[in-house]
């Protein structure tokens with residue numbers, strides 16, 4: 001249950017679980033924190049380490065400097081690549097500038113990169129379902145640009161052309177809507193009946209689990225509040241999923257103070273969840289905000305318990321071990 005007390009005002013909150021941090025985000029944020037401790041500030045991070053305003057601001061305050069490209073990093077400095085993954089050319093650029101690169105790409109994104117490389121090596125046409133311009137899609141597509149075509153939603157299915165309809169596979173971004181992706185695949189299969197599926201789900205466990213619990217609570221909610229940033233794909237999807245599943249309204253907020261009282265007017269049940277890059281303190285602040293407006297009855301609805309964790313990047317662990325040995 002939550003840290004907010006209940007008092008039976010008739011207004012209630014359905015709090016989704018699982019919500020918030022996934023294993024990949026936790027690892028990426030810890031990577032920056034440990035790098036700051038080990039090497040000292042500043043540590044450069046290419047792109048937002050995870051798509052969350054609060055996390056980025058907090059790490060900036062600790063000495064992280066976020067840049068868009070490797071050219072902004074002084075030669076020889078340490079740079080961390082974000083959880084969303086990068087194309088191979090980004091490693092090359094880092095090498096050319098003698099940067100010490102630490103790769104915080106989520107292992108589940110790396111898995112999709114490996115699939116892309118393997119199918120490209122076997123000369124497949126690869127249909128990558130994902131959002132145009134998203135960092136993860138740019139990184140995955142960069143593994144085999146000559147073999148990959150982007151399919152951004154069901155309507156894009158009609159635009160693709162392939163060399164051999166017997167040798168086509170679809171892969172996807174990890175943070176898509178599960179239902180919309182199934183729709184896109186169904187549309188693709190109308191044109192390409194022999195289209196192959198990825199060897200295992202590309203949409204990650206965290207994305208699917210957060211969507212699943214939102215689907216459970218949404219039909220009972222007058223409004224669903226999703227804590228997350230606008231550039232967070234999985235957070236934006238949660239609002240869409242809530243609306244599709246029957247919530248009468250859905251809103252994305254970075255912080256509790258962004259909640260408009262008008263959204264709560266006349267509402268009896270408010271659903272609350274958060275994207276995979278959101279620390280739970282922000283959700284707790286939303287619960288306090290709602291409690292101050294009479295929503296004191298909080299029920300946590302759990303549809304899965306997540307226990308997955310990922311170890312820190314090898315290159316960082318190696319240096320941490322060496323530093324620990326030097327102190328002995």
Ligand code: SF4
Pocket residue numbers: 022023024025083106107108109174175204205206207234276
């Ligand atoms: S949302 Fe999924 S793919 Fe993205 S960092 Fe989290 S676990 Fe990894």
